[in-house]
Amino acid sequence: MTENRVPNDIDRAIARSLRAAAPVPTPDVVDRVLRATSQVPQRRPWTRLRFAPLAAVAAVAVLAVAVGLGIGQLLDPSGTGDPSSGEPSPSPSSVPSESPTAEPSRSPAPSPTEAAGPFPSGQSCENVELGYAVSYPADWHANEEVRPEDEALDPIPACQYFGEEPMEILPNAGLPDSVAISFDLEAEAPPPGGEVIRSERVTVAGRPAELREVAGTGDGPFIAEGDRVYQYLIELPAGDVLIVSTDSTRSGDYEAHRDVLDLMMETLELAAD
């Protein structure tokens, strides 16, 4: 009996103590916080924001070849592409490309592969969920896919976050400071949230984009005074915006991260137009 009563006493004492210690918000806090949420654009649901995974693009290309060859057969039952030569000669352009977009990885890991281009001995990976492939420096790391057991939590696709150190991304949690560069897909371009100190129209992966650098003024809820955000806002065909960012709050050298981001944008390939 005593053993039963003691835990109950402790339970009551703990609950009483916490209720007394917990802060209570004033009404203006509630309004202020809800106002801040209203200024943020919502993300698109996963199912709507998928724009042709890379595997689908490759499949469509193969299908197009098959259909093309089938039509060719119909038009030329002899099977010779050139009636004058008598030899079949399929067009080289109808063979699916061997570029990274044609060989998507189905591994949950970023599956880095050695990449050419601006990064000597660099790596590349694909984000099948968001539909892009990108290269990054040889000594950097990309996140691995996270599929939470809890169905209500967001999965995190591989190849979305990059940094100089290995990183662990938790569902529905803040990003660790080791993430230097992140990709995200938004329904629309978010407001700058500070003073725009650089804005250029550029082309990334064949799509129109804005290169933007913002200095925090302390007025907005997201960028503290003195902090910097450097980002590419890439306009996608469906109207979504792929945002690739780095900011000065991340661990490491902000200037160096900006340079890496610029180079990564040179290597970006989108799954479909």
Add this chain to the structure above:
Amino acid sequence: MEMTASTHGVWNLREELVQRAMDGDHAAFEALVRPEFDRLYGLAGLLIGDRSRAEDAVQEGLVRAWRDLPRLRDRGRFGPWLRKLVVNAARDEGRRLGRRRRETELTGAHERSGPARELDAVLDRDELAGAFRRLQEDERAAIALRYYCDLSTAEAASALGVGEVAYRSRLHRAVKTLGAALAAEARAVSGPEGGLA
């Protein structure tokens, strides 16, 4: 039967609000969040130990909730999901605050802000609250979710992103620590009598 029907009706209304909020209706989001706000704010304050940071953490959690709501796959899980976002934001904020305090302590310029001192004063009022403040971060969260938010083991474990066994183990450890603090307080109160006996 009436009770079941009524509960069912409330459940449907809530799910309808979640769906409207998922479709971009901010008024529906407000209707869902306002009744929960005090509890979320208090929870964040307990986890961080600083009133002004509690507001930052709740704001961060709610901004994430509004932004990512269209990607929520189970409308019925809105409440636990929201709590999890706020718990995660509070833990992030607590770690940032801890880092900043350590840095300022190193430079000798550390001084607790007004609201933080206020909360410290409340927490230091008795041994039990002081012991709560000295718990590990994950133990504090385990205690606050059970005794402040009145969550079941399954709900609290889900909010912390751990299994039920791991949660029970943390809770047991934390309750044991607090129990020892409570016993120490009891001894202190009855000290002179005990000494005479």
